[in-house]
Amino acid sequence: MSPGSIVERPQIQRTSLWQQSWAITRRNLIHIRRMPEMLLDVTLQPVMFVLLFAYVFGGAIAVQGAPDGYREWLLGGIMAQTMAFASFIVAVGLTADIEKGIVDRMRSLPIHLSAVLVGRSLSSLVHSSLGIVVMSFTGLVVGWRIRGSFLDAVLAYGLLVLWAFAMIWLGILVGSSMRSVEAVNGVMFTVMFPITFLSNAFAPTERMPTYLRVVAEWNPISSLVQAIRELWGNTVPVGPDAALPLQHPVLSTFIWTVALTVVLAPLALNAFRRRTRE
């Protein structure tokens, strides 16, 4: 090591929250490039789900309103589940950064603390969106088609992203509360899997036992699934006996995501602040 001499002191400039968030987003995206296996959760795993459900269970599940049957109907469900797992991605990334002291390093710099969260959210959104692209192509291969208008199709994709946005807060909450990546994995698997399955994502709710059907139809994810299926023309509107949110799936998806954000965001920010300040 050569004992050089630092004479000049570089000028520290004030940067905007956006510039800081973008720098951190880029860093997170480099992670994906260096470790492409991080993308398995939004590529291979959902594709496997599509294939398993479509061909293993597909024959046994009858659905209404999907011209190409269960496989076409299924796709909206798996996409919604993948976007729900955006929370997973955020939580794992955030916990790892806190654990490894990266967040502390950022906090020792003259930047907005929220840039860490915005950067993490943006990169997770990119991550999940890649999954949506992969699944759309997989869907096209197994028989899924968009049968609605172009605008409706775009609205459906928009709802998926909006949903992911709400799920990011859940991820920040869980990521700030858990002590290790392993704990995050454990909690997210045991919570998110049943929640996403207890819905109309993989099987119609009509033939579920009554109490289960009520839970499944009030599950926010069911509204999203019903909304995108209707917008893509992969199902028919629900019958009059279905729960209220499913009668107006697009509107309920908006309400659910806003409600989830309003509840989760303050909790998440509070948990993150508590975790990092002490």
Place this chain on the structure above:
Amino acid sequence: MTSTARSVETAIEAVDLVKHFGDTVAVDGVSFSVPTGSVLGLLGPNGAGKTTTVRMMTTLTRPTSGTARVAGFDVTKDPDGVRRSMGLTGQTATVDELLTGTENLQLVGRLYGLDRATVKRVSDDLLERFSLTDAARRVVKTYSGGMRRRLDLAVSLVATPPVLFLDEPTTGLDPRSRVELWEVLRSLVNDGTTLLLTTQYLEEADQLADNIVVIDRGTVIAEGTPLQLKDASGRAALVVTVSSAEDLGRAEGLLRGISAEVHVDAAARRLTTPAEGLGDVTKAVAAFDGSGIDLDDLGLQRPSLDDVFLHLTGRRAEDVADTAEEEVPA
């Protein structure tokens, strides 16, 4: 607001810092100050409150009461000013494993808002300075422990902060890397950087620090220069080595004229006696002069900081370090 640090005589000042974690009192009223351009060693066993103190001074942890000023900025009132004036290297290397050395430096440079050309110049300089140029384009995961530490230190120097905090910078390093890092730290101090380093290694504080603050159980139990601390423990010794074992008896008699308590190590031909200071050395030289006894060595041996620590706390630093709990509830 100015973006450069204010020029102040005192670079770091802790004013009655207190931190409670629930019912646990981690830091219980710590005060000290560090003159600009000097090195302060914050010495204490694991769990003494060193890390918590550093975290409060670097805006990472909010003090329960009290405050600290870094480069004239108050950590509670102007944390951003503090962050623009200091660099921090924590206990574990907080570099990004999946980024290359260069990318780590660039990320932090961009977050400081340095322009592209400056970021490049500063990163190249730092990589060169820390002997990382060859590894610059490699992912940090492939680095050795010493290289990570060096990169971590480089990252905290991107904005050339006037004040640098180092929390146990050499923990876990092999002796060679440790000595190399000391060299780098010395060169930083030569350039005018004020350094605060925490350590459990008494030798490290002895090597680097102008002043030492010893903390134990969250309070300051001693402070001063390494020399003052050694003197304060009052256990300096006069050590005489005679050339021939036959002279041991006569030499012992001469030394008894200075102190009643003389310890003789016949195998090493060495005599040891408690001494007050240099005055006793002069007396001894006078006594041996003309006695016809040939001496190999005569000198004053000051206690090591290990002895100081034992004297202050009644415990050996290493014993405490081995059994202590993790310091920070992270």
